[in-house]
Amino acid sequence: MKLLRTTRGFIVEENEIYYSLDEGAWTTTDWDALLARDDLYEYLNKALPKLKEVHEPALGDIEAPIGNQEVWAAGVTYYKSRDARVEESKSAGGGDFYQRVYDAERPELFLKATPHRVVGPDAPVAIRADATWSVPEPELALLVTPSGKITGYTIGNDMSSRDIEGENPLYLPQAKVYDRSCALGPAILVSENLLPPSTEIRLDVLRGETTEFSGSTTLESLRRTPEELVRYLYTSNRFPAGCFLLTGTGIIPPDAFALQNGDQIRITITGIGTLINSVG
Numbered sequence: 001m002k003l004l005r006t007t008r009g010f011i012v013e014e015n016e017i018y019y020s021l022d023e024g025a026w027t028t029t030d031w032d033a034l035l036a037r038d039d040l041y042e043y044l045n046k047a048l049p050k051l052k053e054v055h056e057p058a059l060g061d062i063e064a065p066i067g068n069q070e071v072w073a074a075g076v077t078y079y080k081s082r083d084a085r086v087e088e089s090k091s092a093g094g095g096d097f098y099q100r101v102y103d104a105e106r107p108e109l110f111l112k113a114t115p116h117r118v119v120g121p122d123a124p125v126a127i128r129a130d131a132t133w134s135v136p137e138p139e140l141a142l143l144v145t146p147s148g149k150i151t152g153y154t155i156g157n158d159m160s161s162r163d164i165e166g167e168n169p170l171y172l173p174q175a176k177v178y179d180r181s182c183a184l185g186p187a188i189l190v191s192e193n194l195l196p197p198s199t200e201i202r203l204d205v206l207r208g209e210t211t212e213f214s215g216s217t218t219l220e221s222l223r224r225t226p227e228e229l230v231r232y233l234y235t236s237n238r239f240p241a242g243c244f245l246l247t248g249t250g251i252i253p254p255d256a257f258a259l260q261n262g263d264q265i266r267i268t269i270t271g272i273g274t275l276i277n278s279v280g
């Protein structure tokens, strides 16, 4: 079952049939209250037979599935990310840190975005004005409730300025956090089950008619479990509205590749959907 936030209200999708959460006893206009529920799956399942069927929402009506949640991100959780970072930061003397964090028990976690820095599907993500080497990072995003329960999954794009990050690891917040540096959506897959290791994450970057880059990975290559990442994030740290946690990238375009304005970024995760954003 999927949950969508649209300009016309909140929508539940089950087997490609769409239902409005805006009718009758199940009316809800409070996205934060919905996302904070530990029983989100049971709640929507119970609501479903009583909801009114509606048309599939148009792409332009779908908003980022975020209210007042912070977006956090894990880093260096795939060996491909580790290898790329070791390489990019070698001359700055930072290479060793990436190898060490990949092997360590404690993961790398950083604050990626506050809600106003997040865009939804079909909206442009940005390249930082002073960056020369920017890439998309296609990542599985967890929806985590205030109590620390993972109740859903969506798609995240952790836009990154690799030249800034590579110059000095201490520049990471500047390389990662700026206006429109994060995309989320289109839907939240609400599920009681963990996603299977075979779940594929796929990235395609189109430049005009040409596919400039394509790559894929699966959750099998994710070195950390979602629960382990949440446990560290929630240690001595409260999230009154819950949060989204991006789980890291396992797809790294070759060093010669840099995003340009006008590129289209398509990120597909099995069972969730495709998040499409242009750069601009």
Ligand code: DO4
Pocket (backbone or CB within 6 Å): 073, 074, 075, 076, 077, 078, 081, 085, 108, 137, 158, 172, 247, 248, 249
């Ligand atoms: O430490 C750099 C950031 C790593 C990251 O964002 C990732 O691996 O996805």
Ligand code: MG
Pocket (backbone or CB within 6 Å): 073, 074, 075, 137, 139, 158, 248, 249
């Ligand atoms: Mg990342």
